[in-house]
Amino acid sequence: MTDDGEISVVNSIDFQVNSGEVLGIVGESGCGKSVTSLSVMGLVPSPAGKVEGDILFNGENLVSASEKRMRQIRGNEIAMIFQEPMTSLNPVFTIGSQLIEALQIHKKWPKKKAQAHAVDMLKMVGLPRAEELMKEFPHQLSGGMRQRVMIAMAMICAPKLLIADEPTTALDVTIQAQILELMKKLNEETDTAIMMITHDLGVVAEMCQRVVVMYAGKVVEEADVKTIFTSPKHPYTVGLIQSVPDMRDKKERLYSIPGNVPKPGSVKAGCQFAPRCAHAFDRCISETPALESLGGSQRVRCWLYEDEKGVNIVDRTIS
Amino acid sequence: MFSYTIRRVGLLIPVLLGMTFIVFMMIRAIPGNPAQLILGQQASKDAIETLTKQLGLDQPWYTQFVHYLGGLFQGDLGMSLKTRSPISDEIWPYLAATIELSLVAILIAVIIGVNAGIISAWFQNSWFDYAVMLIALIGVSMPIFWLGLMEQYFVSIKWDLLPTTGRDNIRMPVEAITHLYLIDTLMEGRFDQFIEVVKHLILPGIALGTIPMAIIARMTRSSMLEVMRSDYIRTARAKGLKMFWVVYKHSLKNAMIPVITVIGLQTGLLLGGAILTETIFGWPGIGTYIYDAIQSRDYPVIQSGILVVATLFVLINLFVDILYAAIDPRIKY
Numbered sequence: 001m002t003d004d005g006e007i008s009v010v011n012s013i014d015f016q017v018n019s020g021e022v023l024g025i026v027g028e029s030g031c032g033k034s035v036t037s038l039s040v041m042g043l044v045p046s047p048a049g050k051v052e053g054d055i056l057f058n059g060e061n062l063v064s065a066s067e068k069r070m071r072q073i074r075g076n077e078i079a080m081i082f083q084e085p086m087t088s089l090n091p092v093f094t095i096g097s098q099l100i101e102a103l104q105i106h107k108k109w110p111k112k113k114a115q116a117h118a119v120d121m122l123k124m125v126g127l128p129r130a131e132e133l134m135k136e137f138p139h140q141l142s143g144g145m146r147q148r149v150m151i152a153m154a155m156i157c158a159p160k161l162l163i164a165d166e167p168t169t170a171l172d173v174t175i176q177a178q179i180l181e182l183m184k185k186l187n188e189e190t191d192t193a194i195m196m197i198t199h200d201l202g203v204v205a206e207m208c209q210r211v212v213v214m215y216a217g218k219v220v221e222e223a224d225v226k227t228i229f230t231s232p233k234h235p236y237t238v239g240l241i242q243s244v245p246d247m248r249d250k251k252e253r254l255y256s257i258p259g260n261v262p263k264p265g266s267v268k269a270g271c272q273f274a275p276r277c278a279h280a281f282d283r284c285i286s287e288t289p290a291l292e293s294l295g296g297s298q299r300v301r302c303w304l305y306e307d308e309k310g311v312n313i314v315d316r317t318i319s
Numbered sequence: 320m321f322s323y324t325i326r327r328v329g330l331l332i333p334v335l336l337g338m339t340f341i342v343f344m345m346i347r348a349i350p351g352n353p354a355q356l357i358l359g360q361q362a363s364k365d366a367i368e369t370l371t372k373q374l375g376l377d378q379p380w381y382t383q384f385v386h387y388l389g390g391l392f393q394g395d396l397g398m399s400l401k402t403r404s405p406i407s408d409e410i411w412p413y414l415a416a417t418i419e420l421s422l423v424a425i426l427i428a429v430i431i432g433v434n435a436g437i438i439s440a441w442f443q444n445s446w447f448d449y450a451v452m453l454i455a456l457i458g459v460s461m462p463i464f465w466l467g468l469m470e471q472y473f474v475s476i477k478w479d480l481l482p483t484t485g486r487d488n489i490r491m492p493v494e495a496i497t498h499l500y501l502i503d504t505l506m507e508g509r510f511d512q513f514i515e516v517v518k519h520l521i522l523p524g525i526a527l528g529t530i531p532m533a534i535i536a537r538m539t540r541s542s543m544l545e546v547m548r549s550d551y552i553r554t555a556r557a558k559g560l561k562m563f564w565v566v567y568k569h570s571l572k573n574a575m576i577p578v579i580t581v582i583g584l585q586t587g588l589l590l591g592g593a594i595l596t597e598t599i600f601g602w603p604g605i606g607t608y609i610y611d612a613i614q615s616r617d618y619p620v621i622q623s624g625i626l627v628v629a630t631l632f633v634l635i636n637l638f639v640d641i642l643y644a645a646i647d648p649r650i651k652y
Contacts, residue, residue, distance in 0.1 A: 091649055
């Protein structure tokens with residue numbers, strides 16, 4: 001729990017990120033992915049209430065940490081990049097001044113040294129003319145360039161954990177691939193663990209070693225990336241995977257899971273997915289299942305696996 | 320930025336010309352012959368005709384306009400009918416008095432208004448926020464003359480803390496150099512007078528600054544609230560910045576753009592002469608000057624007085640526009 005940089009978001013959400021690992025967090029819009037990540041940063045918008053339970057970072061509980069301690073962690077040990085590169089940079093400050101800020105706060109570096117390092121970071125994330133970029137303003141950059149700047153900004157203090165909240169959703173497909181490649185490269189070259197929040201299973205397959213599937217604010221399944229795609233257990237995971245368009249199939253309509261994610265606050269008893277689940281039975285509606293291990297690293301929150309652990313409910317396999 | 324400033328200054332020329340034309344025509348539209356007014360009801364026809372010729376009022380309006388414009392280019396604002404002296408000579412002391420008071424008022428308004436707005440937005444829905452918004456509401460709806468009278472009644476008369484009227488202590492009058500007394504007294508090294516001048520500025524400054532202060536506070540608050548919800552503020556917080564810097568650096572610079580517009584407009588309005596405040600506090604400002612001219616139908620003074628005030632207004636707006644470009648790098652022309 002100490003040296004391997006383990007983080008555990010407990011309560012109804014329970015998972016961990018190991019040091020150097022890329023963990024994918026998958027789910028539909030509105031299932032609590034972003035709130036989970038913001039609560040790790042201690043940045044949950046205040047009217048939305050507070051975080052209960054424990055968030056352990058290197059053995060330190062971030063939920064009970066003081067605001068001062070959280071400030072020392074934010075941007076220094078845990079950094080974050082956001083979905084919207086177009087609006088995530090402050091329009092009235094230069095790229096350079098925004099980049100060096102974290103170094104000045106956390107490392108207390110003098111301006112010159114911080115600027116030199118910022119130029120190196122810009123080069124590292126593959127931006128040309130790094131020196132000139134330092135003096136430019138965000139509106140002079142394209143979306144892809146801005147996201148690279150955001151990544152450079154997040155990585156500048158060499159954080160132990162990088163939370164990426166849908167970092168490629170707002171970008172062109174070609175730029176998406178470049179950004180993912182960059183993040184993969186950074187993950188390999190540094191020992192920064194990445195928590196990749198996405199609704200795109202393609203991104204997961206590309207980037208992650210382990211996957212956590214979330215539904216209505218709860219973790220419903222967790223497994224390594226290969227297991228998730230080859231033998232998904234939870235009906236929701238199965239549905240998600242079936243929703244991915246397959247070029248080899250000449251189906252008329254794309255598959256989609258019927259129904260919608262329940263609104264936060266409208267949570268009922270039983271399994272939250274039961275109303276949309278084709279395999280639901282009486283128990284699913286009355287009792288809430290727990291996240292149970294199926295042996296190995298796979299865990300699932302579903303009554304179907306109560307007795308017959310390890311049985312696959314679908315015949316679909318992905319080669 | 321530089322070429323923008325040049326272009327923006329260049330745009331002033333047609334604006335000022337058009338403005339001069341409108342003011343000129345407005346004065347001409349007033350019925351009655353100024354020569355008759357100057358000479359009075361009993362004047363003979365010949366005398367009126369001679370004066371009409373002297374004043375050039377028998378010429379067609381465009382000749383008069385070109386003549387007036389020509390005078391303006393040489394710094395000639397015309398001749399006062401009442402005092403028979405050049406307006407350009409006598410207007411400055413009044414203007415200086417107004418500028419000094421307006422700057423003090425707007426300074427009070429900006430320092431208090433902006434900070435109150437920021438803190439209200441920062442601690443939205445706190446008791447401080449509610450208190451500031453309530454005071455701002457009262458401030459906006461408060462009649463200035465009433466506020467001025469209350470200030471005089473309590474602060475000057477009852478508690479005897481500050482003087483009621485005038486710009487300086489009559490027992491030690493300021494010797495005018497620039498007519499901006501704060502500067503004059505410092506130039507003369509008379510700190511006792513400087514203190515007196517400051518004391519005389521406080522009450523009218525507060526009376527004049529209250530409405531702008533309230534408007535600025537409300538504007539700052541709403542602008543800050545909007546900015547503080549934006550993605551780049553979340554980014555700034557995610558960096559581990561102290562909330563103070565998130566608010567006063569990252570949010571404020573973005574939030575200032577609409578606030579500066581309001582500050583500019585309010586300053587322009589104050590310079591236009593706050594006739595109520597000037598009257599209550601016996602302040603010899605431009606508002607009083609123009610008001611007296613209207614009373615005595617001193618048309619050249621009205622015309623040139625309005626022109627000077629309007630020019631100041633335009634210049635302040637120019638300054639505000641240049642300030643935008645300095646704050647927001649996205650503004651390009």
